[in-house]
Amino acid sequence: MTIAAKTIHIVGAGPAGLMAAERLAQAGAQVTVHERMPSPGRKLLMAGRGGLNLTHSEDQAAFEGRYGGAAAAVSPWLDAFSPDELTAWAEGLGQATFTGSSGRVFPRAMKASPLLRAWLARLDGLGVQLRTRSRWTGWSADGALRFDTPDGERLERPDAVVLALGGASWPKLGADGAWVEPLAAAGVAVVPLRPSNMGVNIDWSEVVRARVAGQPLKGVALTVGDRTVRGEAVVTTYGLEGGAVYTLSAALREAVAAEGSALLTVDLRPDLSVEALAARLQAGRGKDSMASWLRKAGGLSAPAAALLREVPGEMPTGPDKLARRIKALRLTVTGVQGLARAISTAGGVRLDATGPDLMLTARPGVFVAGEMLDWEAPTGGYLLQASLASGVVAAMGVEAWLAAG
Structure with missing residues (x-):
C-alpha cells in the first residue's frame, strides 16, 4: 500500500517538522504543516544570525558521543540521515557548503535565510500546505486534533500526525512547551523541560x-x-x-x-x-x-x-x-540561565515512550520529532543534525505504519 491518498498533518514548522513534511510529500502524501507563529522556521533563522552551523565533520563514534546518555537512541537517527546526507541535502537546495577549521560545516552564505527560502519553495512545489497562526491545543473527545486559529477552533482528522513542536527555549520564537500538558493528559511520559546550552x-x-x-x-x-x-x-x-x-x-x-x-x-x-x-x-x-x-x-x-x-x-x-x-x-x-535564554532544551518526551520509529506508544498514529524528545547535545552542528534526522525517522515511521494499516 502506498501513502499517496493519505493525509498527514505536521505540527510545528521548525527543522524537524519541515523535514518530515518534505519526506512524506515526496512519498506522495497530502501534507499540511501547522505553525502557531506568523511564519515558519523562526528559531532556525535566529540560529543562522551568527553563521548557520549545519553539522560537523568528525568521525561517527565521536559524533554519536556528543549525545551523552541519549547516544544509543540518536545513533539510528544518524544512520537514517547522516552528516554527509545533510550536507548533500543543503547543496541540493542550492546552498554550497564548506568545512571550517574546527570541523564544523556551514553554508557558504553563512545564513539560514537563503536555505529556508529554497526549502519552503521546494515544499510548496511538492504541494505541502502551510497554515500559520494555527496553534495545536490537544485532542477532542473523539480524537480529533484541535487547533486555535484566527477563524476560531478547527478540528482535523488526518491519517497520521507528526508532532514537532520544539522544546521551550527562546519561547518568543515559537516553542513554548505548551504541548507538555496535552501529552501528559494523553498518558505520554514527559521529563521536565530544562535549559541546555545556556550561560x-x-x-x-x-x-x-x-x-x-x-x-x-x-x-x-x-x-x-x-x-x-x-x-x-x-x-x-x-x-x-x-x-x-x-x-x-x-x-x-x-x-x-x-x-x-x-x-x-x-x-x-x-x-x-x-x-x-x-x-x-x-x-x-x-x-x-x-x-x-x-x-x-x-x-x-x-x-x-x-x-x-x-x-x-x-x-x-x-x-x-x-x-x-x-x-x-x-x-x-x-x-x-533559564529556558528563555537557553539555546536549546533538555527533557521532553521520554525516548522509551516511543518506538524506534518515534511513534508514541500511548497514541498510535502520532509520531514525535526534534527537541520535543528527551535528548540534548552541545552546539557545533549536533543540534540541527539530530533534529533533521529525527524528522526523517518520524517520516519513515509514518510511511511504514500507514503501509502496514
Whole structure:
C-alpha cells in the first residue's frame, strides 16, 4: 500500500517538522504543516544570525558521543540521515557548503535565510500546505486534533500526525512547551523541560561587571569534574556563556541542581605548563602595571587578567603561585540561565515512550520529532543534525505504519 491518498498533518514548522513534511510529500502524501507563529522556521533563522552551523565533520563514534546518555537512541537517527546526507541535502537546495577549521560545516552564505527560502519553495512545489497562526491545543473527545486559529477552533482528522513542536527555549520564537500538558493528559511520559546550552551564573565583582562584561576569553580550557573542554567563553554581567561553557552546560546544570553550586576551573593558558608559565613570570613586573605585566609575560588578555582578582584574598606575587592561579582559576557557578535564554532544551518526551520509529506508544498514529524528545547535545552542528534526522525517522515511521494499516 502506498501513502499517496493519505493525509498527514505536521505540527510545528521548525527543522524537524519541515523535514518530515518534505519526506512524506515526496512519498506522495497530502501534507499540511501547522505553525502557531506568523511564519515558519523562526528559531532556525535566529540560529543562522551568527553563521548557520549545519553539522560537523568528525568521525561517527565521536559524533554519536556528543549525545551523552541519549547516544544509543540518536545513533539510528544518524544512520537514517547522516552528516554527509545533510550536507548533500543543503547543496541540493542550492546552498554550497564548506568545512571550517574546527570541523564544523556551514553554508557558504553563512545564513539560514537563503536555505529556508529554497526549502519552503521546494515544499510548496511538492504541494505541502502551510497554515500559520494555527496553534495545536490537544485532542477532542473523539480524537480529533484541535487547533486555535484566527477563524476560531478547527478540528482535523488526518491519517497520521507528526508532532514537532520544539522544546521551550527562546519561547518568543515559537516553542513554548505548551504541548507538555496535552501529552501528559494523553498518558505520554514527559521529563521536565530544562535549559541546555545556556550561560551560567557567577557572582562577579562590580569591577568585572562594569569593565569586562561582553569581552571574550579566547583559547581557554574549562573543567567540571573530570571533563575538560577547550574553546572560548564570553564574560557577561551574570557570569559566563559561549561555546566552551555550552559544552559543559549539562554537567554544570546537574551539579547546581544536586549541590546548589558547581566548581568551574578555568585554565587561562592551556598551552603552557605551570613550570613554563612560572619561568615567564620569574623576572617580575618591574615598573609595569599588573595588567601590563600579565599581558606581556603571561600572555593574558585584559579580561583574563581581571578574572584573576575574583579569587578571595591577595593576588599572588610569586611566579609559582601566580602561575598555578592562572592555570587553575576556581570559579563558583551559583546557577544557570533559564529556558528563555537557553539555546536549546533538555527533557521532553521520554525516548522509551516511543518506538524506534518515534511513534508514541500511548497514541498510535502520532509520531514525535526534534527537541520535543528527551535528548540534548552541545552546539557545533549536533543540534540541527539530530533534529533533521529525527524528522526523517518520524517520516519513515509514518510511511511504514500507514503501509502496514
